[in-house]
Amino acid sequence: AQKITQTQPGMFVQEKEAVTLDCTYDTSDQSYGLFWYKQPSSGEMIFLIYQGSYDEQNATEGRYSLNFQKARKSANLVISASQLGDSAMYFCAMREGTSYDKVIFGPGTSLSVIP
Amino acid sequence: ETGVTQSPTHLIKTRGQQVTLRCSSQSGHNTVSWYQQALGQGPQFIFQYYREEENGRGNFPPRFSGLQFPNYSSELNVNALELDDSALYLCASSLGGRPYEQYFGPGTRLTVT
Numbered sequence: 558a559q560k561i562t563q564t565q566p567g568m569f570v571q572e573k574e575a576v577t578l579d580c581t582y583d584t585s586d587q588s589y590g591l592f593w594y595k596q597p598s599s600g601e602m603i604f605l606i607y608q609g610s611y612d613e614q615n616a617t618e619g620r621y622s623l624n625f626q627k628a629r630k631s632a633n634l635v636i637s638a639s640q641l642g643d644s645a646m647y648f649c650a651m652r653e654g655t656s657y658d659k660v661i662f663g664p665g666t667s668l669s670v671i672p
Numbered sequence: 673e674t675g676v677t678q679s680p681t682h683l684i685k686t687r688g689q690q691v692t693l694r695c696s697s698q699s700g701h702n703t704v705s706w707y708q709q710a711l712g713q714g715p716q717f718i719f720q721y722y723r724e725e726e727n728g729r730g731n732f733p734p735r736f737s738g739l740q741f742p743n744y745s746s747e748l749n750v751n752a753l754e755l756d757d758s759a760l761y762l763c764a765s766s767l768g769g770r771p772y773e774q775y776f777g778p779g780t781r782l783t784v785t
Contacts, residue, residue, distance in 0.1 A: 561714075594776075600760055602715070602776035648714050659728050660705070660764075660774065662714035 560584065561649050561663030568668050570639045577624070578634040578666050580649030586610075591632040592650040592660065593623065595643075602648070608632060639670045676765050676777035684783045685753050693748045693780045695763030703727070704746040705774070706738060707762040715762055721746055750782075758784045 562581045570576035582591065593605040608616045608623045616623045624633040636643060649663040677696045685691050697704050703722045707715035717730035721740035735751040744765070750757055760781050766774040 599778070600781070601778045602762060602764070604773075604775065650714075659717050659720065659730070661717065662707075664714050 560661045561651055563649055563663040563666050565666045566664075568666055570636075570643075570668065570670055572641060572670055572672050573638055575635060575637045576639055576668065578636070578647050578649075578668065580632045580634065580663060582630050582632060582649070582651050584630075584651065584653050586653045590652040591623070591625070592652070593621070593632075593634045594648045594650060594662075596646040596648060596665070598645070605647075606634070636668075641670050641672060644668060644670045676763060676775050678761075678763050678777040678780050680780060681778070682781045682783075684785060687753055687755060687784055689753050690749065690751045691753060691782060693750075693761050693763075693782070695746045695748070695765075695777055697744045697746065697763075697765030698775050701765035701767050701775075702744050703766045704740055704744065705764045705766070706746070706748045707764065708732070708757075709760040709762060709779075710756075711759070718748070753784045755784050758782060 560583050564579055589610045591608045595603045595605055606616050606618045606621045606623050608625045615625050620637045622635045646665045646667050648665045650660045652660050676698050679694045705720040706718040708718055709715040718732050719729040720727045724740045737749045740746045760779045762776050762779045764774045764776045
C-alpha cells in the first residue's frame with residue numbers, strides 16, 4: 558500500500574501567487590516525521606521543511622509552510638509568493654517511528670511557475 | 673562545513689558488470705543512507721549505515737551492498753547489473769536520531785546498457 562500519496566502529478570502557478578501541494582500519508586505509528594524536499598532539474602534533493610507528529614504548531618520556513626492535519630493524515634506544502642526558481646519536482650516524505658532513519662518518499666509533484 | 677559529495681557524477685556500465693559508487697558525508701554526520709531514484713519516480717530507500725554497521729534495509733536484493741568507513745564515508749556496490757538498475761543514486765547523511773537534518777548529495781546517474 559502507498560505510504561505517501563501525492564495526487565497532483567503537475568501544477569502550474571503564476572509568479573508571485575501562492576500554491577498548495579497536496580500530500581497524504583498512511584502510518585499506524587504514533588511517532589513519525591514528515592518532510593518536503595525540492596528537486597530541481599540538476600537532481601540534488603533540497604530539504605525544505607519538517608513536521609514532527611507531536612508538533613502542535615504547523616512548521617514554517619520562510620516562504621514555505623506545512624499545513625499539518627493529523628486526523629486527516631494530511632501534510633500539504635504551501636509556497637507563498639512563488640518565484641521562477643521554485644519550478645522543480647517536490648517530494649513529500651515520511652519517517653516512521655522505527656529504529657533507523659528510513660525515509661519513504663512520495664511520487665512527487667512537478668511545479669511550474671509561469672512569469 | 674563541507675556538504676555531501678558523491679562520485680562519479682555519471683557512469684555507464686554494461687549489463688552483468690559490477691559498480692561502486694562513493695559518498696562523503698557532511699562533516700559531523702555519522703549516518704549515511706542510500707536511495708535509488710528511477711526516472712520520474714520518488715527515491716526508494718536502499719539501506720542505511722550508522723557507525724560502520726548496516727542499520728536498516730529496503731526492498732533491494734543482496735547484490736546491492738554497502739560499506740561505511742571510520743571517517744563515515746560510504747560505498748554502494750551493485751553486482752550483476754541489470755537494465756532496471758539504471759537510475760540516479762542518492763546518498764544522504766545525517767546525525768543518527770536527527771533525520772530531519774538529512775542532507776543529500778548531488779547523486780550519481782548510472783546507465784546500464
